[in-house]
Amino acid sequence: QKEVEQNSGPLSVPEGAIASLNCTYSDRGSQSFFWYRQYSGKSPELIMFIYSNGDKEDGRFTAQLNKASQYVSLLIRDSQPSDSATYLCAVNMGGTSYDKVIFGPGTSLSVIP
Amino acid sequence: EPEVTQTPSHQVTQMGQEVILRCVPISNHLYFYWYRQILGQKVEFLVSFYNNEISEKSEIFDDQFSVERPDGSNFTLKIRSTKLEDSAMYFCASSEAKRNEQFFGPGTRLTVL
Numbered sequence: 001q002k003e004v005e006q007n008s009g010p011l012s013v014p015e016g017a018i019a020s021l022n023c024t025y026s027d028r029g030s031q032s033f034f035w036y037r038q039y040s041g042k043s044p045e046l047i048m049f050i051y052s053n054g055d056k057e058d059g060r061f062t063a064q065l066n067k068a069s070q071y072v073s074l075l076i077r078d079s080q081p082s083d084s085a086t087y088l089c090a091v092n093m094g095g096t097s098y099d100k101v102i103f104g105p106g107t108s109l110s111v112i113p
Numbered sequence: 114e115p116e117v118t119q120t121p122s123h124q125v126t127q128m129g130q131e132v133i134l135r136c137v138p139i140s141n142h143l144y145f146y147w148y149r150q151i152l153g154q155k156v157e158f159l160v161s162f163y164n165n166e167i168s169e170k171s172e173i174f175d176d177q178f179s180v181e182r183p184d185g186s187n188f189t190l191k192i193r194s195t196k197l198e199d200s201a202m203y204f205c206a207s208s209e210a211k212r213n214e215q216f217f218g219p220g221t222r223l224t225v226l
Contacts, residue, residue: 034215043219
């Protein structure tokens with residue numbers, strides 16, 4: 001069974017701090033990795049997409065991918081109360097399942113003013 | 114900015130009835146997806162669709178489910194005989210290319226009584 005795992009949280013950080021969210025995946029052949037933000041009752045909103053080892057930065061967000069360790073993370077700098085949401089890690093499966101995306105259970109983030 | 118749209122936003126049906134959920138993907142996208150999210154649980158992949166055929170489906174997507182692209186813009190999910198456990202949010206997503214970013218619609222909340 002191919003899995004994506006995340007700490008469920010809740011993760012609480014003070015406003016202005018760095019929030020660090022982690023995700024591991026079981027399928028070594030996975031190709032693409034996504035971070036989505038989901039507010040309660042809303043649909044997932046894409047924040048980051050990464051497919052190469054290393055870091056990818058977009059504004060206050062940095063995604064880090066380490067395929068050897070099967071690990072992907074998301075850093076949120078200068079956290080704001082509006083960042084309070086559930087963050088979903090999603091992984092595009094490898095091999096013949098190239099069109100299947102598996103989501104992790106999500107990490108709930110609370111940014112305290 | 115282009116976005117995925119879904120109708121209806123909320124569908125209430127009786128157990129055993131057929132429902133059709135509708136989606137209009139982003140216009141230049143070629144890959145289409147359905148996901149569901151039972152309340153309080155993770156987002157689950159149902160099916161992917163490309164070039165007028167299913168490219169991948171999960172074990173959830175059994176014979177009671179079907180998908181169709183009836184014209185150049187709509188993408189539908191049909192549930193033939195709904196069960197209580199089909200109650201969930203159903204999200205449509207689209208992507209420009211395989212393994213690329215998937216953009217989600219706002220979802221349809223299906224309630225089976």
